[in-house]
Amino acid sequence: MPVTICLHFETHCLAGNLNKRYSVSMEEKKRVLMSLKSKKRARRSREIPPKESDDIEDISFSKDETLQIRASLLEWYDENQRDLPWRRISGGSDERDKRGYAVWVSEVMLQQTRVSTVIDYFKRWMNKWPTLHHLAQASLEEVNEMWAGLGYYRRVRFLLQGAKEVVEEGGSFPETVSELRKIKGIGEYTAGAIASIAFKKVVPVVDGNVVRVISRLKAISANPKDTATVKSFWKLAGQLVDPCRPGDFNQALMELGATLCSLSNPGCAVCPISAQCHALSLSRQNESVHVSDYPTKVVKAKQRHEFSAVSVVEILDCQEMTGSQSNSKYILVKRPNEGLLAGLWEFPSILLEKEADLASRRKAIDNFLQSSLNLDLKESTRIVSREDIGEFVHVFSHIRLKMYVELLVLHPKGNRSIEDEKLDKESITWKYVDGKNLDSMGLTSGVRKVYTMVQKHKQTEQATIPGRRRKTAVRR
Template sequence: MSGGLDERDKRGYAVWVSEVMLQQTRVSTVIDYFKRWMNKWPTLHHLAQASLEEVNEMWAGLGYYRRVRFLLQGAKEVVEGGGRFPETVSDLRKIKGIGEYTAGAIASIAFRKAVPVVDGNVVRVISRLKTISANPKDAATVKSFWKLAGQLVDPCRPGDFNQALMELGATLCSLSNPGCAACPISAQCHVLSLSGENELVHVTDYPTKVVKAKQRHEFSAVSVVEILNCQETMGPQSSSKYILVKRPNKGLLAGLWEFPSVLLEKEADLTSRRKAVDNYLQSSFNLDLKESTRIVSRENIGECVHVFSHIRLKMYVELLVLHAKGNRSIDYKKQGKESITWKYVDNENLGNMGLTSGVRKVYTMVQKHKQTEQSTIPGRRRKTAVRR
């Protein structure tokens, strides 16, 4: 493979990674993620050899983990298909996870193809330029935005033009506080012109506001299960470990690690939550919490809310500390047709793992609770007790 072709593929790959990361994530947040990613997997071929767990850990904190699964799958598809990075929109669209927006961004920015890129910022600019009042989420309207953007794109510098148009929408042509006086295309803006003639017309009326779908409210009981090898050890020399469970390979947060948790039908009191957790641990790990000698402590840590795009999840968090009693007592059973993966992780490795932001919230709560306990009662030793 020639050096020129190498550079071409690297350019396409780098734009692909950055565009996927930038979707609904701020540039300032993405910079460090992008650098770490490219250092670990500098080419498409390097990424294709990675595991799903590796890319999930590198991605942790960016959210929308479905995107990184598609990114890995797409890399494998390209390599298996010969390894040459596609450069046209039609060929890019054939790759798993690459939609119209990403294909347009890669083709125009990496390969200088005169094709449009339409995101929310571009929709806002065009709707104001052309006074488009139709529902911006309607399929026919979306199609018209792509057509108009295609007519505007600069054939000589399409990548620069597309990025400039998106930047204009993100800065001067903002949603609620547009800087029309400083806008370089204000003279061509139909809405701005109309607003000067009719006081009832405002630039911020465009694009038409669409009522967002209500978030679904869900509730879960999260049990941070800590296993002590030495029941009297409390300090930093403790050889305790935590149980982590791997989520199914399909669905929300697929393939990621979390503390044992149970989805609840509704908000529940402490007794109901613990009953649900006890049943889960008994059926899944053969952990019988009725053995009072097994429990070192059980504390209600509190609750926190984690928001996804369509779900508001309220998590009730507890810290459950148990005696080890030999590994034979911890045995994850097969659930239905699929075996669920779990593992022990010590405190140091858990702190360094690429946990999702939701799991990180829970872990931080537990760590703060432990620090508070230790500072409040110096030299305190764990006792076999269940704290309500």
């Protein structure tokens, strides 16, 4: 009968450093120790790579990991943070509302948009509406024009509505996530960003950059879009957030994902938290594993293809027909207040059921102008010129829109000026805009592309057909 004795020894578990008490025979002790040594040697020789966690709900950061990540990341952020205008606004008690407002505006602008693009937009916005109360007095048309080019216009509609809500409720900017979530357009991410960055609340934020960093730190291969996975990312981010500098830590985590821990070419060699990165450890143990494998790539929904006919309608003043200086105006129509590009201005256009030839497109445009603006194009004397300008594809997040563009130059009936024209204003909202104002208007990138095409066409025609000076002057 073997003699059994109580032996105390420490084992290093993959789940963390744990002290365990074993009651084993001498032979059993030797077998366990040999097994541990064998596994360590195998790992060094890349025979047994670290294992990925199968159940994301069981994943967590240990206390030591958390402290190391916080210290390393904040030190890196202090030395490498980008100089951005919304970070310069003081967080003093006398400017708490301004700080909260600035963070809100910047975070809404930064959604789906590059930082380099946002900087100038943010500066112009804050110059025009420096406080929440200034913004609450603005119209939807004003904020749409200021926003033009940033895309995802629903963001700015909600921003305006939210500002009006806060002012109507007394004007004091809410500080907590629960209070911020009550405001129109503020979701979990934006609420966490405002609360932590502006008001130093110890709450996490999770955006695409944070998901990428955490998924690599823990080698999480689960679908990052899955509801349970998203919930786990928020839990893990909550474990990491620094209690003393929550806003700085959240910005550091996002900054790391936006710069070093990039999607396809991560800078692991200079990453401040590479020592805690499980994905990097896996890649060193197994050549078939790459850090960029995390997070798991999700197949995007296929974009639908749509087609539209766009008519840039230029109406000449009656004086232009005698060859005087051009004073033509363009018709812009307002899109419906709901749906894609809601409430924005564009040239008259109509969606087509499918790709269409020139005759079909013109017929569709003619019907639209007749029914919506009461512009009858059947009178041949009304049309000065009508030219097919070209086509291009404008890409939205979920739509590939092929736009066929024409320039339709009209003149008023008889000797009446354009102000005398009685277009139907009840069926659709529209307005005349002269060329100078059109150049300075805040137009969407799609509308701007259309107008640029028309201007280039006019310049080319003027250069190639010098004998048609009067006609080209009319088209200016």
